[in-house]
Amino acid sequence: MGKKVAEPKGRKVTLKMAKAAVKLTVDGKRRLDLSNMGIASFPKCLLQLSDVEELDLSRNLLRKLPETLTHFANLRWLDLHSNQLESLPHAIGRLQGLRTLNLSNNRLSPAGLPPELGLLAGLRSLNLGLNRLDAVPPFLSALRELRELGLFSNQLSQGPSFLRLLPKLTKVNLADNPLPPASPPPLDTIRRVEGLYLVRGDGLCHLCQQRCQHQRQRLDSWASGKTPDQRWPLFTGLLLSPNSVARQDQEIWR
Template sequence: MAKGKKRSKEAKGRKITLKMAKNALKPTTDGKRRLDLSNMEIATFPKCILKLCDVDELDLSRNLLKKIPESIDKFVNLRWLDLHSNQLEQIPQAIGRLQNLYSLNLCNNRLNTHSLPHELGLLKNLRSLNLGMNSIESLPASVSALKQLRELGLFNNLLTSVPGCLKNLPNLDKLNINCNPIPPDNPPELDPIKRVECLYLVRESCLCDDCLQRCKAKRERLDSKTSGSPVHKRSMFAGLMTPNSVAQEDEAVWR
């Protein structure tokens, strides 16, 4: 009986109260306010945080969220939204009303082509968009309206060609499109764009089993290549794995 109750509790996830949310408020390096509810086993978007909708940054990463409500548009001042490593299957149309947003991280979810609303194209101030580690086969044409976009993560998806809309992004200078089934006879025609793989360090306990095995295999391959090097720095990152998100270069402190 006790085991059954435990499974039920895990399915519902952790309940967040307004008091808990207030305690999770943190100042940013530039004097703004960030609500950090990451890695708290949250399965349902906590309605109580709508009372804190004046925050500038919202971190709901590494939880169990399957849905983000349309009420996300209450966060009118939001400039940074991190939803990576959840179980999201759909992004609400209301996301397009977050006009101050400059960074959106949707990495490592369950998104596909139909999960991305055309309203993404309304985020005219967006500088960084991470869609890596999903099941996306193509991007909505509205992405071509993101004229301020500078960094785009599309790694570990199901793209069979480089989305044509990327040619209409004049400020895009960093693109990660690794680990997609793009045929070798269809190379990307994006020479001016730096194709990079940025890393974001996370603890092993924050990764799902599939991602953990994938990262371990990649680390073993890297170790085998560098085993002959006189300096071996693996011990510096004990308990940390990469990657599951694109890091922000202009952040003064690792989030």
């Protein structure tokens, strides 16, 4: 039998050290910052500071988290990026006040994400980038308050289909995944430029084509030195009124 690989001992954190690491944020939240301290196991003494709203354990050597994480009932912000986590405890689903969860740069696979993660009904930002995800568990579709989702630098061969079910999602990062190239958008004769609709001539009805031709004749007449009709504004060749509503607006502009 081979030798068992010894786990790193890491730095020991005392209650005195932890209390000294509690700071107030600009918005008055109590943040316990133990980032980049070489911690290899979750310090038990932190349970005596479980009333903090923010906990930063990023850039350490953590491989797992205890189920006692449920003691942090007031937690709104949890940063665990750049550790060695391979799984999350089921207890994470009980942190109902959590709004931001950063799990990037760990060793998480789909099997390491418990279904209880989908119980975080108020979660707004979830970062799972730089992990080992070849699929995204569908229970994340229950995160109806989610605004931002980081999935960059994983092993995803296709984007999660449930993203369209998240009504408040505004930012998704899927960069650096082996995704197939995106299909080009369908061609359309109408495109928006600076708040105005521009339309090609062959996309107009017969009446609009006549109006456009009449307008072009007036422009050509003006360019040849003849007196222009001052009621007509100077356009640049593309019709700005593809429908009757826009034509009424042009009358107001004039």
